[in-house]
Amino acid sequence: MRTLHHWPLDPWSRQARIALAEKQLAFELRFERPWDAPEDLLALNPAGLTPVLVDETPQGRVVAVEARAILEYLEELKPEPSLLPGGPAERAEARRLCHWFDRKFDAEVNAYLLFEKLEKRLQGLGAPDMEAIRAGRDYLRWHLDYVTGLLDQRDGLAGPRYSLADIAASAHLSCIDYLGDVPWDEFPAAKAWYERIKCRPSFRAILEDRLPGMAPARWYADLDF
Amino acid sequence: MRTLHHWPLDPWSRQARIALAEKQLAFELRFERPWDAPEDLLALNPAGLTPVLVDETPQGRVVAVEARAILEYLEELKPEPSLLPGGPAERAEARRLCHWFDRKFDAEVNAYLLFEKLEKRLQGLGAPDMEAIRAGRDYLRWHLDYVTGLLDQRDGLAGPRYSLADIAASAHLSCIDYLGDVPWDEFPAAKAWYERIKCRPSFRAILEDRLPGMAPARWYADLDF
Known part of the structure; x- marks a missing residue:
């Protein structure tokens, strides 16, 4: 199971949602209000910010925090369709x-x-x-x-x-x-x-x-x- | 030829210098004072910030701007020794x-x-x-x-x-x-x-x-x- 902790109008959460959709990877959304410092979010990301992607894979749990790390993770997980140019x-x-x-x-x-x-x-x-x-x-x-x-x-x-x-x-x-x-x-x-x-x-x-x-x-x- | 435009006490320039040295890639340093908005730097990075790596390769010129992009570029250019963990x-x-x-x-x-x-x-x-x-x-x-x-x-x-x-x-x-x-x-x-x-x-x-x-x-x- 793959869960994205997000807040809808957070530009970084949106980047993660768009990339997951482009890669056609199934995921669930979990709504967070980062400014309330919710405990589940802080346990995953001590900086207390969205987005956080939790991917329970057969090889173990991956916790990817913030858009750049999530998008690089998704690119490595599923290289095609690539979200990076070729050269x-x-x-x-x-x-x-x-x-x-x-x-x-x-x-x-x-x-x-x-x-x-x-x-x-x-x-x-x-x-x-x-x-x-x-x-x-x-x-x-x-x-x-x-x-x-x-x-x-x-x-x-x-x-x-x-x-x-x-x-x-x-x-x-x-x-x-x-x-x-x-x-x-x-x-x-x-x-x-x-x-x-x-x-x-x-x-x-x-x-x-x-x-x-x-x-x-x-x-x-x-x-x- | 590979040139890194940097400022010595800029933490991002330092990341690029350390990564280049870890990869044992030859490079020249070019000292910049970003707050003076030097024209050569602005032409390479319209945001006017260091670091910028200019790599003249046989396949063409690569301009990599800011630490994260530079370090990902170096990892792709020379995967070993890797600066990313395996899993x-x-x-x-x-x-x-x-x-x-x-x-x-x-x-x-x-x-x-x-x-x-x-x-x-x-x-x-x-x-x-x-x-x-x-x-x-x-x-x-x-x-x-x-x-x-x-x-x-x-x-x-x-x-x-x-x-x-x-x-x-x-x-x-x-x-x-x-x-x-x-x-x-x-x-x-x-x-x-x-x-x-x-x-x-x-x-x-x-x-x-x-x-x-x-x-x-x-x-x-x-x-x-």
């Missing part, structure tokens, strides 16, 4: 973009928009700071511009093959899109890329996520938005 | 610990001690905040306690084989040790582990690093400290 330069580029979204996009966009609009509310940390939201939206435009530049240079985000880079980028952007903050119409190349991602079967469960009392943007689940 | 559970555990140091130790220790004592000075950002330094030292003790717990459960940090986890942990801790802030004598198991790391030939260059005008702690380079 070393392209593989390095895909991993660079994962890091870009996991660190830079996280610090410049999630830390403002996800934190102010979602995490503060769920954790009872007070009203959102509108200045911070404006800063996050400015950074988001800059990131969409960067994505546009990549798509302009090449066929696909990190190259023609769907890869870890597409998973990382779409997982982060989809959380912001849930909040309704992505100005897709100003960035048609990024929008066309995200439309292709949304049509993949691996993305279906992501588009079905709903937080109680907090509806997504009306176009969130539309394949043609 | 999937142990590999996941080694990668978990990389993430632990790269994110949690970074946010709780580097963000206070490296930033206040080193980065502020180099970048002319004013005097260190003593409250922040005290907070960083408290967190550091907590991390050394965590490392002690790991070493108590098993033979080695992520298991008996030297791995990515040892590289990540020693790269981060060695930067703090340069500043003289690691209370080694209070944590004998962690100290014994670090003594073994210091004796490895791959660590020699790390112990030779000297920042102009800023001498390391007097025990920094001692193998028997």
Whole structure:
């Protein structure tokens, strides 16, 4: 049995869910609220964060913690379909973009928009700071511009093959899109890329996520938005 | 030719240097001051951060950006000696610990001690905040306690084989040790582990690093400290 401990609007949990679906590996989801420091989660990951994948295999139990380790584990467990490009330069580029979204996009966009609009509310940390939201939206435009530049240079985000880079980028952007903050119409190349991602079967469960009392943007689940 | 763009007291640059030395791969070092946003670095990594490895191979140029991508690239380029344990559970555990140091130790220790004592000075950002330094030292003790717990459960940090986890942990801790802030004598198991790391030939260059005008702690380079 394979269980993914996740929180639906956590961009790293989403990366693990998408990769499991791309690999067509069966798994169960276990919903966690990391900010409540649940004991089952802390026992698996002392850092107290999602995602954690627990895989009970015939050879023993594997506990893979955080998106990068989970995705590398899945790639080794089931190499096909590969989520890494074939050549070393392209593989390095895909991993660079994962890091870009996991660190830079996280610090410049999630830390403002996800934190102010979602995490503060769920954790009872007070009203959102509108200045911070404006800063996050400015950074988001800059990131969409960067994505546009990549798509302009090449066929696909990190190259023609769907890869870890597409998973990382779409997982982060989809959380912001849930909040309704992505100005897709100003960035048609990024929008066309995200439309292709949304049509993949691996993305279906992501588009079905709903937080109680907090509806997504009306176009969130539309394949043609 | 293989060139690593680095900054000596950057824990991620150190991870790349140690891994290259462990793999016995020849490389040249190129010193960067990332906070000056040098053009050569920005052209290779638009995020403007070290480390960046540029490998001119007969099959073409590979640009690997940031420690995790560089170390995965080196593992694929030269699988032996492997820097990952053999089994999937142990590999996941080694990668978990990389993430632990790269994110949690970074946010709780580097963000206070490296930033206040080193980065502020180099970048002319004013005097260190003593409250922040005290907070960083408290967190550091907590991390050394965590490392002690790991070493108590098993033979080695992520298991008996030297791995990515040892590289990540020693790269981060060695930067703090340069500043003289690691209370080694209070944590004998962690100290014994670090003594073994210091004796490895791959660590020699790390112990030779000297920042102009800023001498390391007097025990920094001692193998028997």
